Amino acid sequence: MVVANNAIRLREIQAAVIADQGAFRNINSVSLATIDRVLKRNHVRMKQLYRVPFQRNSDIVKEARFQYVQRIMELEAEGAHHKFIFVDEAGFNLCKVRRRGRNIIGQRATVTVPGQRGANITMCAAISNDGVLCHIPTIGPYNTERLITFLDALKDLLIPPEERGLLRPGMTLYVIIWDNVAFHHSRLVNEWFAAQPRIMIQFLPAYLPFLNPIEEFFSAWRWKVYDHRPYEQMPLLEAMNAGCLTIGAEDCQGWIRHARRYFPRCIAGKTFNATLMRTCGIIVKNEWTKCER
Template sequence: MIKAEEEEFVSEEGEEWVKEWAREERVKEWAREERVKEWAREERAEEWAREERVKEWAREERAREERVKEWAREEQVKEWAREGEKQSKEEQVKEWAREDEMRATVIDHVIVHGMTMTEAGQRVQPNLSRFSVATIIRAFREHNRVERLPFAGGRPSRFTPAQEVLIVDMVRENNMIRLREIQERIIGDNVNFQNIDNVSLTTIDRVLKCQRVRMKQAYRVPFERNSDRIKHLRHQYVQRIFELESMARPQEFIFVDEAGFNLNKRRRRGRNIIGWRAIVDVPGQRGGNITLCAAMSSRGLLHRHAELGAYNTERLLTFLGELRDVLHNNDLFLMRSCGPTQPDDVMPPNDFSVNIQHTVSIYNLQKSHPEHCFGLLLYCIYCV
């Protein structure tokens, strides 16, 4: 009886294990099916992305072809215009030659053969009046001129090509120059613009447009950032860093920088439904500017300090004193004998660097703490 019960229990336990195993297999099968579906979805998504890229490339290619065709049509139109203008000029020259020949014939009939003006006009051209013949004869007797005068209508250009180049050079030298300033410089220059006593702003604007000069958004660039002197200083700075890193004695570089910000700054752009403004709540008064100065090395952030307002010499000296104490407390201050003079190894990386070695306050601070080699701190700190 007990053995039968044990066999029944084992059989039930086996059935439960089989059912559990079947459930696990179904779960694994479902997981495999889900992975297969996910892979299929990813493949379809990649295929759609590839198709979209191909379509985009096709659209771009068609757009390029359309632009090329448009340029070809424009060039063809320009060529036709040039040909038409050339033909019109040739026709005009031929017409003037025929008119000059007719004038010579009229003068010959009246002066040489003694015809009346009416007879001479009808002999040359049936609708040529005697008044036109009288004008031709008068021009011949007074000015000894047979051919007609060329067209001389319109006003000549105010500036010569060389003067227009000088105006463009003014703009290239100073992109923020105004038309009124250009006007003042033109009137005041008696060497290059000696024939110009007065010129309007419209004329200057028209000259600039003819020279392909347009009004643009000003791009702010530091005035000495790309000068040859600053590039040379950068090169020296990089070479000095390479020399220090190649030394057998380990070097510790500490970089110090300051940045200003304001806590009340908000984003200038936002999103909202079409027809509704994107609104952001701002305080009624703008808070003060905060300046944060920090020192960092390969070990991480060494020291930081925030001040309300801008940094000046006194605050910078205070920060350097605190940084010196931090370095001394963390055993990062390598002792080295040095005098109160400026170390030869200190070199500012660019023109914006603070040449803190030349300040009397730092010399006094160094003399007041002879037990600490503050010159080494100046040797290690590069204010970027």
């Protein structure tokens, strides 16, 4: 009962036990204390409940997972060399600090933060097996115009000036993989990709953060920004850039390998169960998962 319904209460278990004369024959009464003791004996404890979108394991989403993985495998099997680049945006604010600390028993653990919240700073970043390719922070949220500026900078880093606008055999093709945020589908963004013969776009299906290794990049990056203590030692923008510089190609390769471990499970159409993924600085209720049959 508990496995089927994590939100079930002791009184509901009590009523179900008394009502089920098949599995619990001749049990006409049972105390809540007994039920609690039996649950603890079987390693069942109270936990915080996290909301899980019911659509995550729908047939449509499972099919989208399958199609995404199938598309990636097809690109890898083609004659032309494809390089996969993961792009995403993440916000940062000086008021965000570590949520847990240490102090003497009986004394509150505190941390110094600015008196005023200040503006959010958003950074757009791109990673691949070569490491962090590009990162551009900006005050406020990202929008279509700022995204185009980022894509132009990324293109300049990927393609030499003499090769721009050309598509010849043997040239590397670049695949930008990102999520389905609204401005990723804007007309200007689509026109930008249409004008790039060597850069294509691939959207991640919904509810698939565990297939996006840049989520782990931002998780590690946020802790590195905290370690620079930007509100005391350096401006926030400098701390954000310094945090990126400490993340190497080996880190990115590990995150990409970890994401690809889920490919066979997506191909098999398995169900993913949500657990809590802490993404440095803030708690992100991503579907970072283990899977069951």
